Amino acid sequence: xxxxxxxxxxxxxxxxxxxxxxxxxxxxxxxxxxxxxxxxxxxxxxxxxxxxxxxxxxxxxxxxxxxxxxxxxxxxxxxxxxxxxxxxxxxxxxxxxxxxxxxxxxxxxxxxxxxxxxxxxxxxxxxxxxxxxxxxxxxxxxxxxxxxxxxxxxxxxxxxxxxxxxxxxxxxxxxxxxxxxxxxxxxxxxxxxxxxxxxxxxxxxxxxxxxxxxxxxxxxxxxxxxxxxxxxxxxxxxxxxxxxxxxxxxxxxxxxxxxxxxxxxxxxxxxxxxxxxxxxxxxxxxxxxxxxxxxxxxxxxxxxxxxxxxxxxxxxxxxxxxxxxxxxxxxxxxxxxxx
Numbered sequence: 001x002x003x004x005x006x007x008x009x010x011x012x013x014x015x016x017x018x019x020x021x022x023x024x025x026x027x028x029x030x031x032x033x034x035x036x037x038x039x040x041x042x043x044x045x046x047x048x049x050x051x052x053x054x055x056x057x058x059x060x061x062x063x064x065x066x067x068x069x070x071x072x073x074x075x076x077x078x079x080x081x082x083x084x085x086x087x088x089x090x091x092x093x094x095x096x097x098x099x100x101x102x103x104x105x106x107x108x109x110x111x112x113x114x115x116x117x118x119x120x121x122x123x124x125x126x127x128x129x130x131x132x133x134x135x136x137x138x139x140x141x142x143x144x145x146x147x148x149x150x151x152x153x154x155x156x157x158x159x160x161x162x163x164x165x166x167x168x169x170x171x172x173x174x175x176x177x178x179x180x181x182x183x184x185x186x187x188x189x190x191x192x193x194x195x196x197x198x199x200x201x202x203x204x205x206x207x208x209x210x211x212x213x214x215x216x217x218x219x220x221x222x223x224x225x226x227x228x229x230x231x232x233x234x235x236x237x238x239x240x241x242x243x244x245x246x247x248x249x250x251x252x253x254x255x256x257x258x259x260x261x262x263x264x265x266x267x268x269x270x271x272x273x274x275x276x277x278x279x280x281x282x283x284x285x286x287x288x289x290x291x292x293x294x295x296x297x298x299x300x301x302x303x304x305x306x307x308x309x310x311x312x313x314x315x316x317x318x319x320x321x322x323x324x325x326x327x328x329x330x331x332x333x334x335x336x337x338x339x
Contacts, residue, residue, distance in 0.1 A: 002033050045108045046096070048115055049107075049122060050092070056088060067079060109271060109274035129166040156283070163175050170288040177289075178243040187229075187232045190337075199222065200212075204268050212268070216263070216264050220234065245268070246272055247269040248264050297332060300335070303328050307325050309325070
C-alpha cells in the first residue's frame with residue numbers, strides 16, 4: 001500500500017477487519033510505517049439483515065410470475081417466486097416485530113462485530129431442517145385476517161433450529177450452540193469452564209468496560225489457589241476462546257487465533273456475556289446440551305435415559321418428557337456442583 005502510494009502519487013486505503021488491525025498494528029510490517037487510521041464501527045446487525053431482505057423482495061417482485069427449479073437425486077423441485085416472496089415477507093414480519101427482540105439480541109450479541117458471521121448464522125436458520133417454513137408462508141397468506149396479533153419467532157424455536165441444523169439430536173462438536181458444561185481435557189468437572197467464564201463476567205460487571213481485562217497469569221494463579229491444575233485452566237480458557245466467549249486486547253471474534261501467549265490479557269466477549277447473562281439460564285439451552293454432556297453417575301444416567309424422549313422423523317419430541325429430562329439433568333448438575 002505504501003509502495004503504491006509513493007509510486008502513483010495518490011492516496012491508498014487499506015481495509016482491515018477490526019480484530020486483525022489490533023493484532024497487527026504493532027508488528028512487522030505494520031510498525032514500519034506511519035499510517036492515518038480511521039475506524040468504521042460495524043453497523044447494527046438488524047439494519048443489515050432488514051436491508052438484505054428488502055432488497056431480495058424488491059428483486060423478486062420484479063420477476064412476478066416466474067419460478068425456479070432445482071434437481072436433487074433425480075427429483076425436480078419447482079418453486080414459484082410468489083412462494084419465496086410469501087416466505088420472506090412472513091419471516092420479515094415475524095423477525096422485526098417489536099415483541100421479537102430476543103432473536104435479534106441473540107444474533108447481535110453472539111456475532112458482533114463480525115456481520116458476515118451473523119449473516120451466515122441467519123442463513124443456517126433459514127436452511128435448517130427444524131425451521132418451520134410452512135408456518136411463515138401461511139402467516140403471510142392469511143395475515144389480512146389477523147393483523148392485530150402479529151406472530152413472532154419464539155427464541156426457543158430459533159435456538160433449536162441453529163443448534164440441531166439437519167440432525168435429530170444435539171452434538172456440540174458440530175453445533176453453533178456451545179456446551180459449556182462439557183469438562184475440559186483431563187477433568188470430570190462440569191463447572192470449570194463455567195467458573196472461568198464467571199470470573200471474567202464478574203470482572204466486567206464490577207469494574208466496567210475500561211477495566212474488563214484480566215491477565216492470563218492472574219487467572220491461572222487465582223484458580224490454582226482453589227486447587228485446580230494449570231493444564232485444566234488453560235484448556236478451559238482455550239475452549240472459551242475457540243468458542244469466541246473470550247477475547248483479548250489484540251484479537252476480537254472476527255479473526256482466527258493461532259496460539260495463546262502467556263502475557264495475554266483477556267476479557268469476556270459480547271457472545272460470552274450473552275451466554276452467561278441469558279442463554280445458559282434458559283430451558284431451551286439445557287434441553288439441547290444435556291444430550292451431549294457426559295454423565296458420570298450411573299444412577300443419574302439411568303434416570304435420564306429412561307425419561308429421555310426420542311425424536312420422530314420430523315424432529316419432534318414429547319414436551320412433557322423433555323421437561324422431566326431437564327429437571328433430572330439439573331438435579332445431576334446440582335449434585336455434581338456440591339462436590
